[in-house]
Amino acid sequence: MFRTTGVVAMLAAWTAVLACPAPPSRAAESADAAASDSATTDASDGHAGLDEVVVTARRRSENVQDVPIPITALGGDALDQSGTYRLEDLNDRMPSLNVQFANPRQSSIAVRGLGNNPANDGLESSVGVYLDDVYLGRPGMANQDLIDLDQVSLLRGPQGTLFGKNTTAGVLNLSTSAPSFTPGGMIETSGGNYGYYQLRGTVTGPIDDDTLAGRFTYSKTYRDGFVDDVTDGRRLNGVEREGFRGQLLFKPHDALSVRVIADYEEENSPCCVSVLYNVGPNDGASLKAHLAAADATEIYDPNFLSTSINDPQYMRVRQGGGSVQVNLRLEGGYSLTSITAYRSWQFLPTNDADATSVSAIINAGQEVDDEQWSQEIRLASPTGGAIDWVAGLYYFYQYQSNMTFTQYGPDAHALYGLPAFYNNAYSQVREYPETDSYAAFGQGTWHITEQWSLTAGLRDTQEDKSSQIERNPPIGAPGIDLVLPAYGSGDLRISDNDVSWLGSLNFQFDPNLLGYASASRGAKAGGINEAVPAGHLGVSSLYVAPETANDYELGLKSTWLDQRLLFNVNLFWTDVKDYQATQLEQSSPGVFVQTLTNIGGVRTRGVETEFTTKPFDWLSFDLNASYNDAIYTSYANAPCSIESTLAGLVTCNLTGQQVVGAPRWVVNPDLKLSHDLGAGIAGYALAGYSWRSSFFGTPDNSEYAVVKSYGLLNVRVGLRGDLGSRAKWDLSAWADNALDKRYLVGGITAPTFGAYSLFPGNPRFWGATFRVEL
DSSP, rough: OOOHHHHHHHHHHHHHHHHSSOOOOOOHHHHHHHHHTTTOOTTTOOEEEOOEEEEEEEOEEEEESSSSOEEEEEEEEHHHHTTSSSSGGGGGTTTEEEEEEESSSSEEEEEBOOOOOOOOOOOOOSSSEEEETTOSSSSHHHHHHOSEEEEEEEEEEETTTOOSSSSSSSSEEEEEEOOOOOOOEEEEEEEEEETTTEEEEEEEEEEETEEEEEEEEEEEEOOSSSEEEETTEEESSSSEEEEEEEEEEEEEEETTEEEEEEEEEEEEEEEOOEEEOHHHHHHHHHHHHHHHHHOOOOOOOOOOOEEEEOSEEEEEEEEEEEEEEEEEEEGGOOOOEEEEEEEEEEEEEOOTTTTTOOSSSSEEEEEEEEEEEEEEEEEEEOSSEEEEEEEEEEEEEEEEOEEEEEHHHHHHHHHHHHOGTTTEEETEEOOEEEEEEEEEEEEEEEESSSSSSEEEEEEEEEEEEEEOOEEEOOOOOTTHHHSSEEEEEOOOOEEEEEEEEEEEEEEETTTTTTHHHHHEEEEEEOOOOOSSOTOOOOOOOOOOOOOEEEEEEEEEEETTTTTEEEEEEEEEEEEEEEEEEEEEEETTTTTTEEEEEEEEEEEEEEEEEEEEEEEETTTTEEEEEEEEEEEEEEETEEEBOOOHHHHOSSSBBBBTTOOOOOEEEEEEEEEEEEEEEEEEEEEEEEEEEEEOEEEESSTTOGGGGEEOOOEEEEEEEEEEEETTTTTEEEEEEETTTTOOOBBBBOOOOOOTBBBEEOOOOOOOOEEEEEEEOO
């Protein structure tokens, strides 16, 4: 763990230096000019218009309203003002997004209902996550504090042409703030209930005149748990994270820039426990019988704030990496970009896997040691001509050394009715998945007339995967080796060649109204189940076929009233073939492992809208909403719910039913007020509400695991003012989930003794934040 006091002292010292007046450099002057150009103002009435949002969705900087793709983009200032620092907080701000967090490994990011397949290390998510243009091979890699961000953008629908790498549902693009040649800094501290405190700081400025600039960012977050363990008095589901990011920007002349980024974060959190959500059929008769046989307890708390486990529950994460991005402007207006990156992610869980007050399964989980390397090279044509284009090559390599383990305790026989040799037994499976991925891609736009344009793109991806699965001889009494024998899979290999494409016809009705219609195909390579084959199944059951998505979009983007009102609407229809999903199978008594499967078909269709208005410079209102009808069009090999099992079914058919974790409705209104109080001080208030309709919380679509609809209200009030000519201060009080709504966020869990457990959402969380910017 880092020494916090030393880092704070260093931040304070560097901030003090940067506070000294310094003459602006040429780079600073141009940056200031660009910033001033990014806001529009109506001179007739003095009202400031909506800020222009610049994105790189097509691998070049463009106004988001000029890009014929459904995109939601949030700037760093908006994220800071709303207190957004967790990945799952983005659910409140973006349509069609559903981030579910069970633990740092069991995280899923879904768009339009696609992507709810967490924590299988042989499978990439259907939603590609990028950090500073670097693809993250595991969704859990994005599960870090969102600090010092320049922008977060969500691109909905397949983005296989330019972003590639398994983006059949969309892309979540995280961009951090770059070093600046203008000296600046920020330090922020927050405190609240549940022992919460957070410290964040950033400093940036020139190191060598106009040639070399640096940026350093630090954060530490701590919060006690909110789930009470009635067995021993612990408070679980807390957070403890600490990390930093360092950057250098080398710009020897206007045609060349080199940006170097390095980051590291540690997490040591007393989490992540699920809570009993529903006792199942017959008033939990099966659950009660098993608990009584072992003299065990499991708490049902209608507020979802209690559990009764007795063994350790803890999560550790070590992650970091670095990238080098080189941008070179060539003669004729061409630009060349190279991005070289490395990332590592280590996950070390400790789980009380029986979820009761006795020691039946003391610890079970999967340790992950993940490393990845990537290289991307892009060449972009100049803009302004009849045709502009981007083309490139991409390489990605990933290697993992993982271990799945189960430690039975002395009560395994009593709770599960197992033979006595299970007591205190230990089983361990090691897996070594490896991925090589190569791609060539290109996309161009033909500006047919001043109004009509046609965009087309193509990407060819070759992906080779291999793995070895080894189960060591179990440790325990004689007999355990017969039910959990040693196993070796030998070399497992799979190769896929997949093609993604895009075609889009766009019409600019006038400078403030864009219409578009598009068709695209996204593809995701197959995978290998990282588990010992279940029961009588052979090695062939470990292979999973590729996933393909055909998508159709029809949309309008518009701004009105001198840039004071924005309205976008988008219709979509996506058909997915061989959808890759995660389901649970019982690998050994009481232990469920996540395995991959291909669902025959999924269809998602609906409408997304975004409305923003700023009628006065003291008032703004945002509303994004989506309706998404996501169903299984073919799913004959589905897992069975407890009610289906009691009816005698062994396999179930979920064809025509709602996709797990996919609410039909998401509605997010947001109101912001500000008022000049005089003496250089302004007051402000923000209120955001996020509502989503009910959805299935487990992949068997059990009626006992339906997550009810819920809405969350977040509020913030504050004062801000100036400290001299350059510095600013901000003091705010806030409450997240201000109405203290009790809700669940779902999670991939199986019925245990006929009962379902899900992961609870945060209760009311309040505090205050003080921030100083230079």
